[in-house]
Amino acid sequence: MQRRLIVLSLMLTAIAVAAIIIVPYIPRGNIEKEVAKLELEVKKRIVFLPLPRIKGNMSVEEALAYRRSIRDYTDEPLTLTQLSQILWAAQGISETRWGLRTCPSAGATYPLEVYVVVGSGGVKGLTAGIYHYDPYTHTLILIKEGDYREELYKAGLNQPWILNAPVNLVITAEYERTTRRYGERGIRYVHMEVGHAGQNVYLQATALGLGAVVIGAFYDDWVREIIGAPKNQHPLYIIPIGVPKREYRISESELWEYIQRNREKLS
Helix, strand or coil, rough: HHHHHHHHHHHHHHHHHHHHCCEEECCCHHHHHHHHHHHHHHHHHHHHHHCCCCCCCCCCHHHHHHCECCCCCCCCCCCCHHHHHHHHHHCCCCCCCCCCCCCCHHHHHCCCEEEEEECCCEEEECEEEEEEECCCCCEEEEEEEEECHHHHHHHCCCCCHHHHHCCEEEECCCCHHHHHHHCCCCHHHHHHHHHHHHHHHHHHHHHHHCCCCCCCCCCHHHHHHHHHCCCCCEEEEEEEECCCCCCCCHHHHHHHHHHHHHHHHHC
16 A cells, blocks of 8 residues: 555656746746646546445356356446446455455455556547556546557457457556565466456456457457556456446356256266
């Protein structure tokens, strides 16, 4: 948490310094006003998400049974509450003493970062653009405005569900956070961790009546450039999310009959 607050503080400080350097010809009495305007612009880029909930309407067993990779979505947008809950499931805080997260992480090194690519009208009340998720404050930081789904679609080998989904998550990894402690074995731990995060997104999306699919086929450098991530972060997943055209459901009796038929083959 302290690291995140320091980053935000540095952003504000950098803007203040830039204002003094860039506008030297503004009368001194007006410099403070210009700095205040710039700070306000930074604050406008922060989206305070609805607070996450830890109780829902679907059991873990149901979410596991109904989870599928969903690639066909309606035109219906997500709500900000739904997006908030999915981001919390992916990398949110689940313990308040040490700031532990919803996903297990080797040595609590937390190498993953989550970006959100929101299309035009993709989330009710949210401007289209690319955002970065901060788990410690449960906020989104707007990186740049605009609908970048087409660019992401091209970088994702023209997979149409990227273009058609109202929202895409991009999960990146800064390997050094883990490898500096565990060496080369840390690379394996990072890949395990992004798998945990992907399953969390799947289950939370299912519980919310949404659909998702994890994608690993894309041009890494191109995706990194689109989302504005630093060079030491490596994209590992693109996850399109939307309202499914058709929900998958299975009953207990259907499941039991399937298991029983296979048991009979053993006798």
